[in-house]
Amino acid sequence: MKKLLLSMSLLLWMCPFHANAQSRINLELYTVPNQGYQNFLNDPLPSMDFTTPIGVNFGLGLSYNINKNWQFVLQSWAASSPFGYTLNPENSGSSFLYVPQRNNAGFAFRNYSLGFRKTWEVGENEFYVQPSLGINLSRDYGIKIQDSVLNFKYTTYVVPSGSLEVGMKFNTPGNNYFLLGLRHHQGFGMLNESNLNWIEETSHPVVQRRGTYTGLVLGYGIDFRRRGHEKKEDWRVIKKERKSEKRMAAWGDGSYVMLTSLLRSQPDFEKNDIPGITRFRPATSFLFGYTSGQWSFETGYSSWMSQTKTETENFGLISLSDPMTRAIPLRARYHWDIGEKNRLRFGVSAATFVTLNTIRTYVTQRGALVLDDERVPVLLSTPSTQRSGGKLFFQAGAFMDIPLFNSSILSFNFSQNFGSPEVGFVNVQEIVNGQRIDYSESGNLNGFNLELGFKIPISTLMR
Secondary structure, three states: OHHHHHHHHHHHHHOOOOOOHHHHEEEEEEEEEEEEEEEEEOOOOOOOOOEOOOEEEEEEEEEEEOOOOEEEEEEEEEEEOOEEEEEOOOOOOOOOOOOOEEEEEOOEEEEEEEEEEEEEEEOOEEEEEEEEEEEEEEEEEEEEEEOOEEEEEEEEEEEEEEEEEEEEEEEOOOOOEEEEEEEEEEEOOOOOOEEOOOOOOOOOOEEEEEEEEEEEEEEEEEEOHHHHHOOHHHHHHHHHHHHHHHHHHHHOOEEEEEEEEEEEEOOOOOOOOOOOOOOEEEEEEEEEEEEEOOEEEEEEEEEEEOOEEEEEOOOEEEEEEOOEEEEEEEEEEEEEEEOOOOOEEEEEEEEEEEEEEEEOOOOEEEOOEEEOOEEEOOEEEEEOOOOOOOOEEEEEEEEEEEEEOOOEEEEEEEEEEEOOOOEEEEEEEEEEOOEEEEEEEEEOOOEEEEEEEEEEEHHHHOO
16 A cells, blocks of 8 residues: 555656646546456366456556546556365375365455556547556565574565556546446466465476456546636535535435445354354345335345354364355335434335355364274265255344435444245264264354445436
8 A cells, every 4th residue: 555655646746737736636446357367287187176266356546637538547456366176085185185175265466557548539428448557566475494493484576567448438527437448457477376285296286377367347536627627715615515416316316336244143153162153144235226205125136154053972062164145135125314404314124135045165074083994084064965045034124324425325224134044054974982973954044133334326426
């Protein structure tokens, strides 16, 4: 962050200042869902089924208006390149792995770039092309033992990079704008590798990458031109009027997006100090909604963390997995506004959730013993083939809304989940007094929720 601020300060210093210098500068925020490109070398047998799922980059930028159709752009990106692989008992190097286990890993790097953006008017909006040059930067952390002293070290990798972005710039009446585009980013040198050196192979599997990706750019720009072109007194009047307009729009009818995060209390979990056992589990939701009068209706995507536990003969109460269930919410809200200045809103809500699937039910192993001349785990938990998709659970509660920055809303929701299906199915094998016991366990999504939501009415972004 310090380097980013220093780079932006340098950009401002380089720009030719005059009385209206601030009117040329725009602040931009970006997020980029992207497909990263990585190479997997020395894949053993059986194959590790190497995959590269979608990652998400976040960026911050400053653009300088050279003239009407050209901009000079300084950008900084925090980039991610996740990958996944299957660890097989045949080449894992571990005597405690008895079934294939799927693992997910991540790789992160930073990018700093300078570019030029050329725009062409398309009706009230603009088409743009932006080539950029910069550097990819990553660090490799490690441990070095020298003279019986343990030292931590890291190696910094810096390689040149370039990108090409094309898209549309959608202008708003308030001189701000949205960016929607496609970006291809190319690294011109190798960043640090991920060496899977615990694999029992002559040539260890290696993940190589250059920081190359292709992604969808979703950006929002804040343009300061209006303040530079208006007299100070006029700007104050305009600002006050727009503040009132935004608050009315935020609390009025129309569509909105909302991001929520909550903690759910699991009612069937005892309060204890057992490692890995916790009473509270998180959940997040991304929602699209529409308000009409006193009613609001929402849908979108949500993910719920749960926990599958069991009371074992050998180890007592333990956690077997921390699964995540994905679901589609369908929620209705009814509210009452308190006071005349739109500063407080109370309401009730009811929702139905349709589950999609449950992931992250990994293999769990505890202890080992020799049974019939074979080394086996004392406890082995494996994901079940039983599915939890297509099931319903319900939610009812009350909420309170308060304004934030006039153009957005903070929503506090207090609710109860009920009617949850079983999720996080696992099959358990436990050796007790030399005998194998087989049983199954699962979790659920019932419980009391404390939820915080950030609501952005779409109409306020267009003002």
